[in-house]
Amino acid sequence: MANGIKDKVAILGMGCSRFGERWDASPEDLMLEAYSEAMQDAGITPDQLGAAWFSTHMDDVGTGRGGTPMSIALRLPNIGVTRVENFCAGGSEAIRAAVYAVAAGACDIALAVGVEKLKDTGYGGLPVATVGTYIPQWYPNAVAPANFAQVAAAYRYKHRVDPKTLKRAIAHVSVKSHENGAKNPKAHLQKTITEEQCLRAPTIAAPLGLFDCCGVSDGAAAVIVTTPDIARGMGKRNLVTFKALQIACSNGWELQGNGWDGSYFHTTRIAAKRAYAEAGIDRPREQISMTEVHDCFSITELVTMEDLFLSDEGNAVRDVLEGEFDASGRVPCQIDGGLKCFGHPVGASGIRMLYEIYLQLNGRAGARQLGDPSLGLIHNLGGQPSQNVCSVSIIGREGV
Amino acid sequence: MIGITAFGGYIPRLRLSREAVAQANAWYAPQFASQKGERAFANWDEDSVTMAVAAARDCMGPSEDRSHVRCLLLATNTPPFAERLNSAIVAGALTLDDTVEAADLGGTQRVALAAVTQAIARSNTYRGDVLVLAADRRRTRAASTQELEYGDGAAALLIGRNNVLAELIGSATLSVDFVDHFRATGSEIDYQWEERWVRDEGISKLVPRVVAGALKEAGVTADKVDHFIFPTSFSRMDAQVAKACGVRGDAIAPSMMERIGDCGAAHGLLMLAHVLERAQPGQIIVLAQFGSGAQAVVLRATPLITGFKPARGVSSWLSRGKEDRNYTRFLSFGGQLQLERGMRGEQDRKTALSTAWRNRTALLGLVAGKCRVTGSVHYPPSRLSYDPGAPLQDTQEPYKLADRPASILSWSAEYLSYHPSPPHHYGQIDFEGGGRILMDFTDLDVGEVDSGTAMEMVFRIKDVDTLRGYTRYFWKATPARDASGAIYNIG
Numbered sequence: 001m002a003n004g005i006k007d008k009v010a011i012l013g014m015g016c017s018r019f020g021e022r023w024d025a026s027p028e029d030l031m032l033e034a035y036s037e038a039m040q041d042a043g044i045t046p047d048q049l050g051a052a053w054f055s056t057h058m059d060d061v062g063t064g065r066g067g068t069p070m071s072i073a074l075r076l077p078n079i080g081v082t083r084v085e086n087f088c089a090g091g092s093e094a095i096r097a098a099v100y101a102v103a104a105g106a107c108d109i110a111l112a113v114g115v116e117k118l119k120d121t122g123y124g125g126l127p128v129a130t131v132g133t134y135i136p137q138w139y140p141n142a143v144a145p146a147n148f149a150q151v152a153a154a155y156r157y158k159h160r161v162d163p164k165t166l167k168r169a170i171a172h173v174s175v176k177s178h179e180n181g182a183k184n185p186k187a188h189l190q191k192t193i194t195e196e197q198c199l200r201a202p203t204i205a206a207p208l209g210l211f212d213c214c215g216v217s218d219g220a221a222a223v224i225v226t227t228p229d230i231a232r233g234m235g236k237r238n239l240v241t242f243k244a245l246q247i248a249c250s251n252g253w254e255l256q257g258n259g260w261d262g263s264y265f266h267t268t269r270i271a272a273k274r275a276y277a278e279a280g281i282d283r284p285r286e287q288i289s290m291t292e293v294h295d296c297f298s299i300t301e302l303v304t305m306e307d308l309f310l311s312d313e314g315n316a317v318r319d320v321l322e323g324e325f326d327a328s329g330r331v332p333c334q335i336d337g338g339l340k341c342f343g344h345p346v347g348a349s350g351i352r353m354l355y356e357i358y359l360q361l362n363g364r365a366g367a368r369q370l371g372d373p374s375l376g377l378i379h380n381l382g383g384q385p386s387q388n389v390c391s392v393s394i395i396g397r398e399g400v
Numbered sequence: 401m402i403g404i405t406a407f408g409g410y411i412p413r414l415r416l417s418r419e420a421v422a423q424a425n426a427w428y429a430p431q432f433a434s435q436k437g438e439r440a441f442a443n444w445d446e447d448s449v450t451m452a453v454a455a456a457r458d459c460m461g462p463s464e465d466r467s468h469v470r471c472l473l474l475a476t477n478t479p480p481f482a483e484r485l486n487s488a489i490v491a492g493a494l495t496l497d498d499t500v501e502a503a504d505l506g507g508t509q510r511v512a513l514a515a516v517t518q519a520i521a522r523s524n525t526y527r528g529d530v531l532v533l534a535a536d537r538r539r540t541r542a543a544s545t546q547e548l549e550y551g552d553g554a555a556a557l558l559i560g561r562n563n564v565l566a567e568l569i570g571s572a573t574l575s576v577d578f579v580d581h582f583r584a585t586g587s588e589i590d591y592q593w594e595e596r597w598v599r600d601e602g603i604s605k606l607v608p609r610v611v612a613g614a615l616k617e618a619g620v621t622a623d624k625v626d627h628f629i630f631p632t633s634f635s636r637m638d639a640q641v642a643k644a645c646g647v648r649g650d651a652i653a654p655s656m657m658e659r660i661g662d663c664g665a666a667h668g669l670l671m672l673a674h675v676l677e678r679a680q681p682g683q684i685i686v687l688a689q690f691g692s693g694a695q696a697v698v699l700r701a702t703p704l705i706t707g708f709k710p711a712r713g714v715s716s717w718l719s720r721g722k723e724d725r726n727y728t729r730f731l732s733f734g735g736q737l738q739l740e741r742g743m744r745g746e747q748d749r750k751t752a753l754s755t756a757w758r759n760r761t762a763l764l765g766l767v768a769g770k771c772r773v774t775g776s777v778h779y780p781p782s783r784l785s786y787d788p789g790a791p792l793q794d795t796q797e798p799y800k801l802a803d804r805p806a807s808i809l810s811w812s813a814e815y816l817s818y819h820p821s822p823p824h825h826y827g828q829i830d831f832e833g834g835g836r837i838l839m840d841f842t843d844l845d846v847g848e849v850d851s852g853t854a855m856e857m858v859f860r861i862k863d864v865d866t867l868r869g870y871t872r873y874f875w876k877a878t879p880a881r882d883a884s885g886a887i888y889n890i891g
Binding site: 121122123125128133134136137138139140141142143145146147149150151152153154156157202203204205206207208251252253255256257258259261262386 | 742743744747749751752754755756759762763776777778779780782786787788808809810811812813814815816817819823824826827828830834835836837838839840846850851852862863872874875
């Protein structure tokens with residue numbers, strides 16, 4: 001019987017490019033930026049890599065398909081490079097593959113890199129993706145802001161939240177992330193904003209305004225994993241190990257059935273429960289030191305606090321407004337600025353979230369360093385509220 | 401007895417203010433300054449096919465079994481497709497039986513009457529009913545007379561032997577090449593000859609002949625006509641024709657031109673459907689139309705006439721209109737004004753025709769799959785059910801959603817994507833009795849809907865593939881409105 005991933009794999013090194021409108025950089029440049037930092041952090045040479053996974057979502061404007069774009073960009077020593085794609089959760093998918101490969105003993109050291117080059121489309125926002133031949137014939141020509149705005153409508157209806165109160169709460173989410181992002185030199189958006197600015201911003205998809213939407217960024221992130229024994233053998237101390245890696249994927253129930261009320265993320269609740277069980281966590285609000293969640297839109301972050309069981313159902317509005325998830329709050333969320341400000345290069349985001357918690361656990365987060373975190377949770381969502389892929393991962397100090 | 405067994409109509413919600421058009425064009429065409437009233441115009445996602453579907457649904461109501469319809473005749477001079485049977489699209493949307501004989505008719509303003517008389521003839525050979533639909537969405541040039549006079553709309557009649565509401569007792573036709581206007585194949589805009597000649601040499605001479613012929617066949621004298629229907633946008637032309645025919649002035653049916661414009665091939669049947677709403681048993685109705693000749697039919701209402709009500713009826717469609725003073729919207733929807741679409745408007749809308757065929761009942765008919773074991777409803781239908789825990793295989797049976805009450809679970813209105821009528825509204829629609837679809841909304845204004853709003857299904861244009869000239873259709877949700885246009889049931 002499976003007994004989970006807890007403490008079987010450690011992080012050997014990590015890297016992350018500067019995120020943003022990287023007019024100066026190709027996807028290959030971005031990958032190299034993240035990979036070089038990770039290799040230096042790990043203190044290894046390319047010939048020590050056993051296998052690699054490569055996450056990128058938009059092959060049409062990014063790197064192209066397959067594993068070769070990464071293998072060529074990084075001049076890898078002809079190891080296996082497998083491209084994974086799982087919407088915005090692809091980065092976590094690449095991590096999971098590398099971690100499982102090491103845990104299985106298939107290789108000693110594995111690499112996962114995520115990259116996205118979004119700013120070569122000629123317009124703002126995410127590029128339009130192809131979705132097969134059937135869906136376009138019935139499904140709306142949906143865009144991410146309006147997909148996620150659906151949650152705001154349903155949440156407000158279910159919990160009878162006053163529209164202005166909800167708008168203020170999601171504004172608080174963004175104000176908080178901007179405050180955090182302002183302390184992050186790699187972040188795409190490094191300026192603070194006010195609640196007033198949020199409330200007055202132009203509407204993108206009702207009720208979401210411009211500041212309720214995350215940045216659309218170029219960037220790359222990389223992680224190198226190995227077993228704790230190998231890491232120690234290489235002289236590494238204060239290891240950060242994986243406690244849980246869970247992914248839950250919608251099967252159509254939310255989209256087609258009538259049981260889901262649209263106000264929450266069904267898959268997040270499933271993945272969170274599984275992750276807590278895998279990590280041996282029974283009191284998440286006390287045990288989790290910090291979270292990096294998939295705040296593609298402010299409403300997503302707010303609802304996710306409930307879906308991760310960090311707020312009671314229907315209470316996230318109050319908890320957010322009371323600052324429970326601010327840098328000084330009970331469980332700080334997006335201490336690096338999150339997708340909102342660090343940015344959202346789709347295929348890299350899951351690895352970027354891991355990067356921040358890894359830095360925090362190592363006490364290397366600079367101006368935004370939290371007190372003494374021991375366990376961090378990563379929530380990485382791909383797709384849209386009614387059909388998605390949700391990854392919940394937990395990492396922490398070895399032995400915690 | 402053969403005759404009309406059901407009737408209905410459809411008029412788009414948008415009504416362009418003629419005054420607003422005249423004001424916008426005053427610098428160029430000051431002769432229109434005194435224009436009053438409104439003209440109906442199709443939303444960007446409506447055409448002759450979608451309006452015909454709407455009229456047919458108004459006529460037939462939310463019937464589960466439509467296998468009694470054995471033939472469908474679609475009369476239109478603005479078919480979206482020159483090849484691809486437009487009436488077959490309509491038949492699919494109405495979930496008519498595959499064995500229905502569907503045909504497109506066109507070529508003259510009186511084509512709907514030709515369809516009626518053909519339907520009568522076919523009723524002699526068919527066991528079932530013939531559905532006659534007429535629809536037009538005509539293009540006009542900016543600052544033209546036609547821009548102000550034309551309207552968009554559709555009408556429907558069911559012709560058969562059972563429960564006849566109005567019996568056909570006489571008809572007459574003249575087919576001659578009197579060219580009052582024409583439009584060459586491939587052209588979009590009609591070319592018109594002088595109105596005075598059309599009035600004096602055309603209408604005044606041809607129409608009384610067919611009216612007289614039809615009345616003679618019916619064995620009815622002109623003074624006994626209770627409702628005289630002659631659609632024309634020419635001022636007082638209907639009264640002149642009635643007088644020439646010997647028909648009483650008080651029998652002249654209201655043309656609705658002032659409120660909706662001249663809906664082309666549909667207008668005669670639209671007026672008839674309007675008249676039938678208030679016709680009394682025994683009354684004589686004459687419908688005459690002009691175009692490459694003339695045609696007339698004589699009908700006598702039966703005692704059943706007072707017992708039938710269309711789903712909404714022309715009166716209700718008339719009163720549900722919403723005045724629009726936005727001339728550029730009208731121009732844009734009619735393809736007369738090219739608005740900047742932005743890069744997001746460049747997306748290829750190619751339709752995989754093989755996929756469309758494989759899923760035709762789901763796409764055209766909005767037919768879901770209902771699990772016969774659990775009762776759960778699946779859209780789109782699938783071989784495996786979504787039922788949590790233990791998906792069941794091959795248990796779904798066809799289940800129509802188009803006429804079921806529905807409401808909004810969640811929604812948004814976005815300004816990001818290219819949309820011909822922003823903001824683009826869409827959301828999760830839940831159907832009473834099961835079923836859920838994330839779908840586009842249409843015919844609504846910002847701030848009109850919320851979670852809980854009651855919605856109805858309408859068959860509309862989903863996307864237009866401008867690269868290849870293909871239009872694909874699907875269903876959209878629209879707020880359920882009363883006859884005044886007000887939305888009800890906000891929960």
